[in-house]
Amino acid sequence: MSEATTEVRQFTVGEDDDGIRVDRWFKRHMPDTSFNLVSRWARTGQLRVDGARATPGDRLTVGQVLRVPPAEAPKAATARPKLNRPTLSEDQIAFARELVIHKDASAIVINKPPGLATQGGTKTHEHVxxxxxxxxxxxxxxxKLVHRLDKDTSGALLLARTSRAAAYFAKSFSGRTARKLYWALVVGVPEVEDGFIDLPIAKQPGTGGEKMHVDMEEGQAARTRYRVIEQAGARTAWVELQPHTGRTHQLRVHMAAIGHPIVGDGKYGLQDAFLTGGISRKMHLHARRIRIDHPDGGKLDATAELPHHFAESMATLGFDLSLGEQLPMDEPPPPTKALLKQRAKAHAKTVRKERRGERRSRGRK
Known part of the structure; x- marks a missing residue:
């Protein structure tokens, strides 16, 4: 805004914002309003919910009316220009919608093709x-994006359609209750057909953070379940991978670390990652399936078909796709004592806030 708004504004809290903190509401709906300004409005009694004074930490309930004082004109030196996204062409819109494999009121799942980045960056202009x-x-x-896939990894990518769903899915990923299943072709055949890789991972020095490596002393815990589904002699194996943690490049680093890099992954397998005989040089890592609790109840369970190069390699090597459908997906690990303690503290904090809100409501009657 170039000029200050002189009228008091009132907003009714919608279902998507039920339970959100006041300061988070401003960050979501009025991002140009600083936390310091919201705090000042609260201290001076200008910020109110259903007529009562509010603080930045109060939680809002659907149907409540939030009173916001007149806006202040930002200083020219500190005002941020709005970023305008380019308008998509009809072809881009059609392309994006062709990727959708699941859609409901709260979530969309797309089958991301290999070579398409999840987010932009230096010299990356085409992305989800x-x-x-x-x-x-x-x-x-x-x-809204709630997790990522590497640029050269294909498969199921979950998107949240509302802020409420995004927060719900984010908790599922951080709490490790979301399950993801990948298919991969690897060089050689692991000696142990059903194994668990537990090797900590850290950024590799000197790579600018673009490459990871196993670091037993400084690395973050990383755990991967793998199962050999089928093999083509001693040349290559088709494996199922289930990450139990979500470290950057985890599956790629782990498979390379046990001597069986993913086919086409030159970053971690170097020249050993490529096969002859007409097998594509693209990376053969695919997020085949995602299963996660749904914010509206039940579970979201979506399966993504293989990209062309991967399917072609499977046919060339004579693998039977039906074998991959027979293996069950791991259940989430039981919560640790630390996680249970964290959840109990969060619940107690929520109860205390609800009681404070009830006392404020009684005071307004």
Whole structure:
């Protein structure tokens, strides 16, 4: 805004914002309003919920009315220019919608093709994030990314259609209750057909953080379950991979660390990662399936078909795709004592806030 708004503003809390903190509401709906300004409005009694004074830490309930004082004109030196996203072409919109393999009121799952980055960066201009305007459909807001896949990894990528769903899915990923299953072709055949790799991972020095490596002293815990589904002699194996943690490049680093790099992954397998005989040099790592609790109840369970180069390699090597459907997906590990303690503290904090809110409500009657 170039000029200050002189009128008091009132906003009714929608279902998507039920339970959100006041300061988070401003960050979501009025990102140009600083936390310091919100705090000042609260201290001076200008910020109110249903007529009562509010603080930045109060939680909002659907149907409540938030009173916001007149806006202040930002200083010219500190005002941030709004970033305008380029308008998508009809071809881009059609391309994005062709990727959708699941859509409901809260979530979308796309089958990301190899070579398409999840987010932009230096010299990366084509990415999923840049296509999200095409996936709004009947809703006003664009979908939100809740996890990532490497540029050269294909497969199931979950998008949240609302802020409430994004927060719910984020908790599932951070709490390790979401399950992801990958298919990969690896060089050689692991001696142990059903194994568990537990090797900590850290950024490799001197690579600018673009490459990871196993670091037994400084690395973060990383655990991967793998199972050999089928093999083509001693040349290559088709494996199922289930990450139990979500470290950067985890599956690629782990398979290379046990001497069986993913086919086409020259970054971690170097020249040993490529096969002859007409097998594509693209990376053969595919997020085949994702299963996660749904914010509206039940579970979201989506399966993504293999990209062309991967399917072609499977046919060339004579692998039977039906064998991969017979293996069960791991259940989430039981919560640790530390996680249970963290959840109990969060629950107690929520109860205390609800009781404070009840006392404030009684005081307004």
């Amino acid at each position: 994030d840049g296509l999200l305007d095409a996936l709004q459909y009947e809703l006003e807001g664009r979908p």
